[in-house]
Amino acid sequence: MEDNDQRLQRIKKLETLRQLGVQPYGTRFEVKDRAGDLIRLHGRKSKETLEQERIECTLAGRIVALRRFGKAAFAVLQDGADRLQVYLKKDLLGEQTYRICEELDLGDWIGVTGRLFRTKTNEFTVEVRSLTFLSKALRPLPEKWHGLTDVETRYRQRYVDLIANPSVHEIFITRSRIIAAIRSFLIERGFLEVETPMMHPIPGGATAKPFVTHHNALGMDLYLRIAPELYLKRLIVGGFPRVFEINRNFRNEGISTIHNPEFTMLEFYVAFADYTDLMGLTEELFVRLGREVLGRTVIDYQGRQIDLTPPWRRWSYHQAILEVNKLDESVLRDRSSALAAAKQLGVEVDPNAPLAAVLNEMFEETVEPHLQQPTFITDYPIELSPLARRKDSDPTLTDRFELYIAGREIANAFSELNDPLDQRRRFEAQASQRVAGDEEAHLVDEDFLRALEYGMPPTAGEGIGIDRLVMLFTNQASIRDVVLFPQLKPEK
Incomplete structure (x- = not known):
């Protein structure tokens, strides 16, 4: 009143x-x-x-x-x-x-x-x-506009938050500078910035549940993109050797301090390279961002100092699980041993889950919190990497890494699978999982398979979460603090 x-x-x-x-x-x-x-x-x-x-x-x-x-x-x-x-x-x-x-x-x-x-x-x-x-x-x-602290009001009425808390301006100025610096870094290295569709006839490029819409004139359902990956690879097939897109993705999943249904990603692809080339490029990019945006390569994040100075640690996925939890190698081969280890560690898993899923739950619960300093986790199982190239030395693993900083995934990269027959088999395996109830499993994308059959050169690709990167560089614990208008429940 x-x-x-x-x-x-x-x-x-x-x-x-x-x-x-x-x-x-x-x-x-x-x-x-x-x-x-x-x-x-x-x-x-x-x-x-x-x-x-x-x-x-x-x-x-x-x-x-x-x-x-x-x-x-x-x-x-x-x-x-x-x-x-x-x-x-x-x-x-x-x-x-x-x-x-x-x-x-x-x-x-x-x-x-x-x-x-x-x-x-x-x-x-x-x-x-x-x-x-x-x-x-x-x-x-607001009565206490000079120190507005009500989280609900701050996120729902960002315009009031920006009036009340001038320091919030700096977060989004920093965000803009990070994106500009990324764009400059890649263009200097011969990358072409492109735009690919945001509405897809088949969702693909990531393991996620999509948002569905309907095109009236065409009389067909479309999906807001969960990733631009398959379209960017089509451009590699078409002859562009280096492409990138700073894009909006949409995933119909839960909301948390590190998840928003709409988020920003950088994805880039390099022909004639493999995933090890991208490790060096990623280190170089992050050092450049630290120096240009913050003026330093040691970042204060939530009471901890993060040192971006390369080289960063490289740690294989399976070895990390074994070393952190002091487990015997048998858990990597035997599902019963893995289930017993998960129970002993207090990790809740579906007793009917396949071995790869059990190990992944153990990794997320027990290994990720230890990955505070920049760490490349490498050699992921093929079951978790449907678009990555098999390792020549061990076909059960892939040429892939995920970058972890401050206990969370920041980037995902791999040598791309360019064998169309192998890709078809993996798509079909994913489709079977979807029929069995996995809503996030890939569908068979016949047009992408056709593109691969025209020949894609050896290629490495990477995706970096811009929102999580901004969280790191602005010392914010929640993704909602680095997204201008985060998704919220309807106002009462």
Whole structure:
């Protein structure tokens, strides 16, 4: 009720402004200066220096603090993540303009022109000579807008979060810089940026449950992409030797601190390379990001220092399970032994699950938490890697790695399977699993198989989760803190 009363009062002020000849939702205002730039360039200058230099400025922003003193007032303007105090004085503005100032509220947008000076309390301030009203806020800022901590409100009303917590701006500025640096890194190395379909006739490229939509004109179901992999490989077949896409993927799965149904991935493919080539490239990329974005290669993350300095540890999947849990090699071959080991370790598994699934549950529960420093886990079983090339030295394993940092998967890469007959057999095995009830198993993609039959050169490909990467570089524990508008349950 209190908020509604304030809203009604603000609507009355809206009418008063119109009666004063002011357009409360104005048009163009020429901004010549930004608050942050003024603070950086002149914020340390003394009162005497500012008086001598007589620096004029024109800026605009939202009022986030307001103090009135009869014929004068101080307001704080928020311009992006920066704030600068302005001094509104009746003698300087004139009676008509100062009358407008009396209708100002927290949240309103104004543009001002004035001169930089320091107040008697030595605060860096703009002495306003002219004021333009730009937009009336009808809703008051939250009571504790200056320290908004309610998670539900922060995620659901990101626009309020950005007003209330200027530090949040830095997270998304960093995100933008990371993506720009990735794009620059790859283009410098001869990669072509491409765009592939977001609606697929057959979901593929990852093990995940898709979102389904329907195209009325074609009379067919389509699937929001779970990964661009199969289309990017088609481009390798077509003769592009290095391609990448920074893409949106959609997976109809649970929501958690590391999962959002809609997320951003980098995927890139290199012809004539294998997965070991991508390890070096990945190390090089992360070092470049650390230096360009943060200015360092040691990152503080959730109370732990992560050192990106290469070379990173390389640890085989099976060896990691055995070493962390001090198990005998028999668990890798015998399902009963694996089930017994899982029970002993307190890892819940389906007693009817195949051996590969039991081992994978053990890996996720017991090994992943140990992978704090950058680690390449290599040599995944073929059952977990339907699109990866078999190892020449052991056909039960694949030429694949996953990169783990801070206990979570950041990247997945492998030497691509380019044998169309082997790929068909694996697709068919996946399809059988789907018939048995595995909704995430691959379907047989006949067009992709046809593309492979035209010949794909030896190729290595990798996917990097941008959201998790941003979490790491901005020291955020939840994916919702690095996605501007995360998916939430409907508002009550």
